[in-house]
Structures are given as C-alpha cells and as structure tokens.
Amino acid sequence: MKQAASGQWDVFCKIVDNHGDIxxxxxxxxxxxxxHGLRVRLFIDDLMAAKSIIPQLDPKLPQQELIGVSVCxxxxxxxxxxxxxxxxxxxGLPMAFxxxxxxxxxxxxxxxxxxxxxxxxxxxxxxxxxxxxxITKHFFFPGFELNTGGLxxxxxxxxxxxxxxxxxxxxxxxxxxxxxxxxxxxxxxxLKLSLFCYPQANIKGLLDGLLSYRQAITVFxxxxxxxxxxxxxxxxEKTTERSFKKHHVTVQxxxxxxxxxxxxxxxxxxxxxxxxxxxxxxxxxxGQPFIWQPYLQDEGTHLIKMQAFLTRYTAHAPxxxxxxxxxxxxxxxxxxxxxxxxxxxxxxxxxxHKAYAKQAAERLANAPDLASKLLRFNEKLMENKV
Ligand code: TRH
Numbered sequence: 574m575k576q577a578a579s580g581q582w583d584v585f586c587k588i589v590d591n592h593g594d595i596x597x598x599x600x601x602x603x604x605x606x607x608x609h610g611l612r613v614r615l616f617i618d619d620l621m622a623a624k625s626i627i628p629q630l631d632p633k634l635p636q637q638e639l640i641g642v643s644v645c646x647x648x649x650x651x652x653x654x655x656x657x658x659x660x661x662x663x664x665g666l667p668m669a670f671x672x673x674x675x676x677x678x679x680x681x682x683x684x685x686x687x688x689x690x691x692x693x694x695x696x697x698x699x700x701x702x703x704x705x706x707x708i709t710k711h712f713f714f715p716g717f718e719l720n721t722g723g724l725x726x727x728x729x730x731x732x733x734x735x736x737x738x739x740x741x742x743x744x745x746x747x748x749x750x751x752x753x754x755x756x757x758x759x760x761x762x763x764l765k766l767s768l769f770c771y772p773q774a775n776i777k778g779l780l781d782g783l784l785s786y787r788q789a790i791t792v793f794x795x796x797x798x799x800x801x802x803x804x805x806x807x808x809x810e811k812t813t814e815r816s817f818k819k820h821h822v823t824v825q826x827x828x829x830x831x832x833x834x835x836x837x838x839x840x841x842x843x844x845x846x847x848x849x850x851x852x853x854x855x856x857x858x859x860g861q862p863f864i865w866q867p868y869l870q871d872e873g874t875h876l877i878k879m880q881a882f883l884t885r886y887t888a889h890a891p892x893x894x895x896x897x898x899x900x901x902x903x904x905x906x907x908x909x910x911x912x913x914x915x916x917x918x919x920x921x922x923x924x925x926h927k928a929y930a931k932q933a934a935e936r937l938a939n940a941p942d943l944a945s946k947l948l949r950f951n952e953k954l955m956e957n958k959v
Contacts, residue, residue: 581612581655587664588622593868595626596851597725598661599642600832601684604727604944606641614643614655618664625829654679657951660710662686675708680954682947687715687724687850689882694720698950698959711959713950715943717885722950723943725851730858731938734840747837751827752815753793763789764920765842769852770866772799775905778912779846780806783822786917793838795827802826839863843923846905857886860934862919862926864898864905879906889936890929897922 582605586598595617602615617623620632629639635646650669657680660666666674666681674681685696697714715722737743766783770776783790794802802817806824809817815826830838835852839845839859847856848866856863865882867875883902887895901919904912919926953959 580657581614582657582659583655584613584615584659584661585664585666586615586617586623586661588617588619589662591849592625593849593851594662594664595623596832597684599623599626600727600851601725601944602642603640604725605947608728608944609948612643612655613641614645616645616648618647620644620646626832628831653677656680657682657954659684659947671703671706671708675706679708680951681708681710682713682951682954683710684722684947685712685714687854688878689717689885690878691881694718697721700959711950711954713947717882717937719940723941723946724857724937725854725944726858726938726942728942730836731934734836734859737837737840744841747834747841750834751830753825753827763791764844764923766790766792767838767842767845767847768792768794769797770846770848770905771869773869773906773908774846774848774866775908775910775912776805778904778908778910779916780819780822781913782916782920784820785913786920787821788920789821790823792822792824793827793842794824795835795838796829843927844920857937858934860931862923862930864901866906876903876906886933889933891925894922894925894929898926 584598584602584605586595588595598615598617602613605611606613620630623644624630624632627639627644630644631637637644648667648670652670652673654670654674654677656677658666658674660681660683662685663683693714693716696712697716697720699712701710701712702708703710713722715724717724737747768776783792794800802824803811806817809819809822809824812818812823817824827838836855836859839847839856839861842861845856845859845861845863846866847853847863849868853863853865856865865879867879869875870878879902883899887898890898897915897919900915904910904915950959
C-alpha cells in the first residue's frame, strides 16, 4: 500500500435526487480512506436519503464512523475544515466553512460529473477564484482520456470480478441471498438482463424485443420508487409477488441491493441496462454488455453526452456491432423510436458483444484510477504546480 497520504480530507455531498450523488461520494470516500490512508469526513445534507446507499447509517447521529469514513451531518458554524476539501457536483459549501478554509489556506477541489465529451479535458484542473473570498476552487473532471481526472475504480475491483466469475459457489450464494433459485431459466442459451432506468426509458420497446427473441430470458429489476411494475408488466402474468411471466420472458423483482451486491448482479448478467453516473461506470467495469441511459437534461443535451460516449466506447468495435450498440442506445433513450428489431438483433450478437465489453473494460482499467489522480492533483496544489 502506497505511503499513507497524511492528513484529513472533507468530502461534501448534497443528495439532489436519486442515488448517484451519494453513490459516488460514499464509494470515493471509502476508497480514499482504505487505499490511501486518508482520514475522510463525508458531510451529507440528507442523512435519511443517504440510507439507500449506506443502510447501516443512523440518520439521527450527527457523526458516526462507518467503514473507515466519518459520516457527518452538514457542518455548523463551528466545524473546522480539513486541509483539503472536496466539493462534489458543485453542491456548494457553507459560507462559514469557506471563510475558515481561507484562514487555513485549504485546498478546494470540485469533483464534477463524468462525461466523454471533448471539452472535458480542456476544463479539467481549471481554477475558479471565489467572487468575494481570497480562495480558488479547482475543477476536477472525471473522464475517459489520460488528460482528464480518470474513472472511479477501486484497486481490487477487476480482480474481485474475475474471482466471482470463476467461483460458482459464490455465484450460487449470491442468487440464493436474493431468493432466486437458479433453475430452468439458467439453461444454456438463456439470458439474464438487469434493468435500472429512468421512467422515460423505452421499456415497452425492450419487452417487445425480448418477446421476439426465442430464448428463455430473465429480467432482474431492482426496486426503484420511479417505477410501478404492476403497470409496466400489465400484459404479463403475475406468477408470484415478485415475478411476472409472458411466454419465455420472466421479470424478477429484486429489492434495492447493496452497492456490492449490485456489482455482483452486473457481473452475473448478460446485458445490463444502467443509468446516470455510477451504475454506468459499474457496468463498464463489469465487462458485460450494457445499455446506458443518461440522466435526462433539457433540450436533449443528454443525447449529445450519450453520442460522445458511444463514439469513444465503440471506437474499437466491429462496425456492425458498433451500429447495433448505438441503435440500441437511441431506441432505449427515445421511447418514441422504433425499437424492434433493434433489441432482438443486439441479443443475437451477445457472444461478440460480451467479448468486446470485456476487452473495453480491460482497456479502460489500464489507466490510473480517479482517486489516485485526485491525490496527485492535490499534491500538485500543495506544490503550487497547478
Ligand atoms: O440514481 P441515479 O439516477 O443517480 C443520478 C445520477 O447520478 C445523475 O448523474 C445525477 O445527476 C442524479 O443522480 C442527481 O444513477 P446512478 O448514478 O447510477 O446511481 C445509482 C447508485 O445506486 C449507484 O451507486 C449504484 C446504486 N445501486 C445500488 O446500490 N443498488 C441497486 O440495487 C441499484 C439498482 C443501484
């Protein structure tokens, strides 16, 4: 393990909606503590909402030690800042806290959203002086290219995935823990899909595609307050409290999983539908085929973000497969688009798609990870080399 970086870092997380903000902040805070030996305080504006990602959190406690991280309620005027303060997704810092940061010349870094767009590299590391106070914020942009902040990836992640894929006992335990008995739908040729999406996703189009694909398919659907399964699968037969079936397609409702179990679900499925920020990246590292639905933005700018990623991600893919991956992304993010036979054709390419997704994960995992680059960036700030 690298020489424990000295000192304490403060990480700020405001939970706007959904799970991504806290999902990223909790994952990064644990990594900074466990892999880089930092004393991390994670300040969260809504502790109750954070419980979806940190189930062991007690929202009544103003401060608690969890998995090497000090999880804290939003700071009050007495809180003394750490030497390095990580604001995330431009969540904003309390003025009293900022004034104390000035007093101790704290480093102020803003971790921004992940994008594959070309402009990212030119904005990465850029300073932004505070309009009133003599302190400068530095923007830190995650990204897919070496001249960006890199991608969030724990050091042991790729090996953990490889070990799980090789370990049928661990896989059995995982499925049993989910109350899912492996059986008929696990026969050779049957497919497993996972579904994590926003309500605007073209779920009807996908189901039509799956129904026209002549192999047993199980769709795992972790619970999300954004969806009402009974209406989504209205023309399916409800076979149990948590499953629906129509011909060869079974939909299995799952509880909202722990982040670790959600990784295992992504590792175990043949095609993963993911969204937003963090699940998108976990799907990439899972090395399995995936369809990403970006967080919806006005004027369809999320489709520009999606196209920038597709161009980069499919750059090394066989033309036909690249076209199929792209067509499936547009069919998924655009509920009005003609989805059939886009999804069934993509499923027919599963073997080739799996090989490509595995290679793409290995290619991206060769680059330094975001947490290591964040520490390097902070060291450069200390040496006034930024
Ligand atoms: O929940 P999201 O839609 O979060 C979004 C995005 O981050 C978006 O960029 C941001 O602007 C918006 O929030 C405010 O999707 P995301 O980013 O994939 O985060 C989901 C988290 O939930 C991720 O850490 C994985 C985790 N997760 C589980 O832990 N268990 C589960 O069962 C599932 C489905 C997800």
